[in-house]
Structure formats: C-alpha cells, structure tokens
Amino acid sequence: MADDDRFDLESAGTRRARWRGLIGIAAIRLWKRTIQTRSGRLVATIAAVALTIALLVIVTGVALGLADGGALADDDADVRITPEAGATLSAVDGVEGARLGATNERAATIRAEDGIEHASPVLVEPVQLESPNGDPQTVLLVGVVPDDEPRRIGGLSTATLEAGDSHYANGSYDGPRTGELVLSAAAADRLEADTDENLTVTGPHRSNETPAPSFTATAVETGSDDDLETPIALVHLSDLQTIAGADSGHLADTVLVWGEVDAATAAATETYPDAAVQSAESTDPAALFGDGLAFATSLLALVVGVVICASFVATTTGMAVNEDRRTLAVLESVGYPTHSRLTIIAVSTLLTTLGGALLGVVLGIGGIHALNTIASATVAPGAVAQAHPVFVPYAIVVALLSGLVAIPYPLVVAARTSVLTEVGR
Amino acid sequence: MAACAIDPSELNAEPMSNHALEQVVSATGQASTGTEPTTAVRLETVTHEYGSSGGHTGGDRVVTALQNVSMAVQLGEIVGLAGPSGSGKSTILHTVSGLLVPTDGSVELLGTDLTTLSDRRRTRLRRQHIGIVFQRFHLLPSLSARANVALPLVQAGVPTATRRERAETLLERVGLADRTGHLPGELSGGERQRVAIARALVTDPDVIVADEPTGELDTATGADVLDLLTDIGRNRAVLVASHDDATLSVADRVVELRDGQVSTDGR
Structure with a gap:
C-alpha cells in the first residue's frame, strides 16, 4: 500500500464530530432498516408506540370535550x-x-x-x-x-x-x-x-x-x-x-x-x-384541570399510555438489540467503547419512539375526527372529543418519556453482549 | 502511518508513537533488527483458560486455550498462525487485538502491556493501532460500503467530509471505487472482504490481525484478497490465522500451534 495512505487519526477528530457521527449511525441504521430491509421488529415497535399515543390523544381529546362545556x-x-x-x-x-x-x-x-x-x-x-x-x-x-x-x-x-x-x-x-x-x-x-x-x-x-x-x-x-x-x-x-x-x-x-x-x-x-x-x-386544555372527571380521565390515559408505551418499547427494542448483538460486537472490535455503543442504542430507541409518536399524533387526531363523526351519527348529541395543537408536543413528550423509561432494558441487553462470542460465530 | 501516539499520561506507560515506529523502518519497508521499537507485538508466557465454576455438575470446567505462549511480531513482518481447530490461533489474535485479556502473561502492543489497561483504554488502543479482518467479514448490513469503512473514524471524531474522503480513497485502493454506495448484501463475498480490509486499514493501524481471511472465499477470490493483504502488510505487522496452506504461504514466518502451545516458531 502506498505511503500516501497515511492518516493522522487523533488530530483529525473532534468530540462534536463523534457525537454527530454516533447519532448519524443510529439514524441511518434505523432508516435503512425501516425502508430497505423492512425490519418487522422495528415496524412493530413504531406501530405499538403509534397506537398507544393515538389512544392517549383520543382519550385526552374526549376528556377535553368533557371539560369544554359542550x-x-x-x-x-x-x-x-x-x-x-x-x-x-x-x-x-x-x-x-x-x-x-x-x-x-x-x-x-x-x-x-x-x-x-x-x-x-x-x-x-x-x-x-x-x-x-x-x-x-x-x-x-x-x-x-x-x-x-x-x-x-x-x-x-x-x-x-x-x-x-x-x-x-x-x-x-x-x-x-x-x-x-x-x-x-x-x-x-x-x-x-x-x-x-x-x-x-x-x-x-x-x-x-x-x-x-x-x-x-x-x-x-x-x-x-x-x-x-x-x-x-x-x-x-x-x-x-x-x-x-x-x-x-x-x-x-x-x-x-x-x-x-x-x-x-x-x-x-x-x-x-x-x-x-x-x-x-x-381554547383551553387548562379546562381539564377544572373538571374532575376530565382531569381524572386524562391523567389515567397519561399513566396508562406511559406504562404501555414504555413496556412495548422496552420489550421490542430489547428483542431487537438481542438480535443485533453482532453489530454491537463489531462496533466494539473496531474501537467503540461501551458508552458509545450504548449511545447508539439509546438514540435508536428514542428515534424509534419519536417516529411512533409522530405517527401516533396523526392517528390520534384522525381518530378524534372519526370518533366525533361516529358519535354524531349514533349516540352522542355532537362532538365528544376535541383536538388541540398542544396535543402534538404533549404526545411527543409523553412518548419520549416512555422511551426514557424503557431505555435501561435494551441498554442492559447491549451491555451484556460478548464480543468474542459474536465475532467468533 | 498515523501520527497518533498513545497518550502516556492516559496509559501510564511509555508507548511509542507511530512516527517513532516509522523512523526505525527502513526505506525498503523492512524493519531494522535488534532494536526494541521494531517489535509491534510481543506475547510473553501467555496463558489463557476459558472456564466456569459450578454449573449443572457442581464442579469446575476449565479449558486451557493458551499455555505459556511467547512470540513476537516485527513491523513489516507477516506472521502466519497455523494449527488445528482449538489450537489457540483465534485466542492469540483476540489477545493481540485487546478483545481478550489472558489469564496470565503479558501482551505488549508497541511497548504497552495491554493486560494492565482498563477496558476503555484497550478499546482506544485497538481503535488507534489495530485493524481486524474477520473470516465472515462482519460488516453492518444496514450501512453502505463507504459507511462501513468509515465506521472506526466516527468514534475517533473525524468530521464527515474527511471520513467520506478517507473511506472512498481506501475503497478505491481495494478496487471497489464503483461500489461505495452499495449495501453489504449487494456485494459478492470477495467484495465484502475487500470492504472489511478497507475498514481495517482506515485508521492506518500498525498491526493487522486477520482470522481466516479467505475462509469464506473461493480460491481465485482468496488469492486476490491475499495479494491485497500482503500489499497492505508493508510497513505493518500482520498476523494471519488460517488452516489453509495457500493463505499461510504469504507469511514471512509461520508459527505452529498445538493444544495451546507453540510447537514451531518458523524462525
């Protein structure tokens, strides 16, 4: 190999570039797995988060409808x-x-x-x-x-x-x-x-x-x-x-x-x-706090949403990491320390959750309109649920909170990976 | 070779920088003899036991993978590791690359004893000074060839543009300039191994370890990969473990292993 292959590794590096690179690896892997390899596990995780968040948005919308005075x-x-x-x-x-x-x-x-x-x-x-x-x-x-x-x-x-x-x-x-x-x-x-x-x-x-x-x-x-x-x-x-x-x-x-x-x-x-x-x-999401039933309903939806969402994310990402041990072993073999490998797992988990949250918001707001249409046509005097712009950041924050609650499990699975076992296969 | 030096304050040792290594390598690419700095890798009475206590039987089961192994590899030297399965070839490669800390003995890389370092410091040393080529390539399936090659540079904090340029240069050198955007699944076995070799070289390491690098390839493709390995071996220390005589024939020296011990050193 020619001498012009010389490369000064350490002087070329910066901490910011490393973080950007690690986040980039996590994002690109997720994107390619979703689009090109159509990972079933990944799609299941996103779908589970999306459905949970959609349910949260719909129930919160119903609670807001209850509180709004009709x-x-x-x-x-x-x-x-x-x-x-x-x-x-x-x-x-x-x-x-x-x-x-x-x-x-x-x-x-x-x-x-x-x-x-x-x-x-x-x-x-x-x-x-x-x-x-x-x-x-x-x-x-x-x-x-x-x-x-x-x-x-x-x-x-x-x-x-x-x-x-x-x-x-x-x-x-x-x-x-x-x-x-x-x-x-x-x-x-x-x-x-x-x-x-x-x-x-x-x-x-x-x-x-x-x-x-x-x-x-x-x-x-x-x-x-x-x-x-x-x-x-x-x-x-x-x-x-x-x-x-x-x-x-x-x-x-x-x-x-x-x-x-x-x-x-x-x-x-x-x-x-x-x-x-x-x-x-x-129009006041704050009205939820003034109505006991509406507040209890939305609070219950929040707690159930976080618990179910975190359970889904922990289980599915834990299983995904388990299947992905070889990748973690390869990263270790090319010089990624434990905290960098875990960073990739954590970012992947949060990005997956975020994707599910965005899809869930769309489904949830669509669900509110569908619910109102059905309710008006059948049993209710009119709209039973209300959408509000604040639902978007609310749902995303709840999903990310669930992701944070769920992260320790995939991290533990990742940390237990034996590089020798994986690369030796 | 890279100008990166092992940070003495971090490692609590007196390591040698790659620049220092270059100074003792002759213009022909042959390492000078008789001087300490030319030794890239040195194993001293290394013993390693895989074992577990307890278990279903309640007794101890210990398997000795290496027993009092001592050997050295100089810069510019290609050393083959031969021996039957279970003789300890892969274990030696793993100890040299810092993936495994032996039960006993010392493993020096560029004068630094890996067995005395923390996991984090060993990982850093591996990233800076060692390139690994696996039998089964071990590329990340969801990353392009270019991204796979650039993978070690991400952890080193190399900016995107530099990573990209460096990865493309190496892919060009291994004959894959037109495959940079392909996923591993879209490449042949030989192409994947070339990508793996490019990845091993991307940090400009001093030591290359290759575990059965032609094991998954047909004869012609394997010969191409060996040509590549010997080419890149100039100015580096290369350790190749293999069952295959054709693969071992490219080595300057072959160390024979049997039951975890060196039977012949080939000097």
Missing part, C-alpha cells in the same frame, strides 16, 4: 370572562357554579372601550317551556344582549333578536319585554314548536302572582353539526334574569367580548380583575 361554549366571541373559581357549567345536568355580578353595567363599560365591537353577559338557565300543542319541556335558555351584528352564542345566531335589552331599562327591569326567542332545532323538536310559536314558562319558574311570561320564537336555528341535539334557546338577558331571579345581582355565567383580542383582553381584565379572562385563540 354546545354552550360554541360562540364566536374573541374573549370570554368566567368566574375564576366557577366550575364549568354542564350542558347536561345544569349544575350551577359561581356567577359574575353586575354584568349588565360592566358589559356596557367594556363596550365603551376602544377596539371593542360588542360585549354581552351570558346567563344560562334550564327553564320549562310549554307550547300550545306540546307538553312542558325543559330547555336551556341562554340570556344575551344582542347588537346589530349577528353573533353566535350557544351555537345559535342572535340575528333575529332585537338589538339591545329593552326590559333591563338601566337596572329597573321594567322596560318593555320583547319576548323574542331563538330555538335550536333540538329545542324546537322537543317543544313541537316552530317559528312564531308562542311558548309559555311553566314549572318552578312560574309565579302564581304574576302572569306567566311567554316568548315568541323568531327563528329555529339548525346550529352547527355538533350542537344539533342540544335543546337551547336564546332570549334577551334581562328576560331570563327576571325569570331566574338573577335580576337582583345582575348575574350572568360569562361575559363574551368581541373585538380586537388585545383590547378585549385588557378591557375584560380591567373590568373583572378577579375573573378568568380567556381568549378564543387559546
């Missing part, structure tokens, strides 16, 4: 003000939480700020209504203050409601009642009512001393697909406050604000310094 939260407001300590109002059982006070005046204050298009308190109350042709039925009445622009609140449009709230009359509640009401399709079905139908309040809300208040349906809205089955009706706020006894404190469950998000957030925070102000852009 159809009542379906609005086009830019900022939402809710009581800080209030539990989320359930569309199903009408459990009451804390409410905001002096909402009529404060909403007017917010409306007067620059950059604000509109602000409306929203009061939700289950009320029994009766149509001339039907039996008394309970629907969720949603009291709002409409303006000239059509807004969507509770999945219904305020377009057919008269702008303003005439009955409020600066807090005296003696102004003329419009008696207007917008029915959701489900509410109309339940009440066997249609547009222009006259509906009378019955049941516990009816006072024997005064004539029963009544409403006239100005529209029947189909709402969004998710909310078809929820019996909701929009009315003017002061009408509902009077019926519900919320007029004395000018109470409401939330205040919705439309306008520039920054201005709306600032005005809302200034007006309600102790309330939770949330912009529509950040």
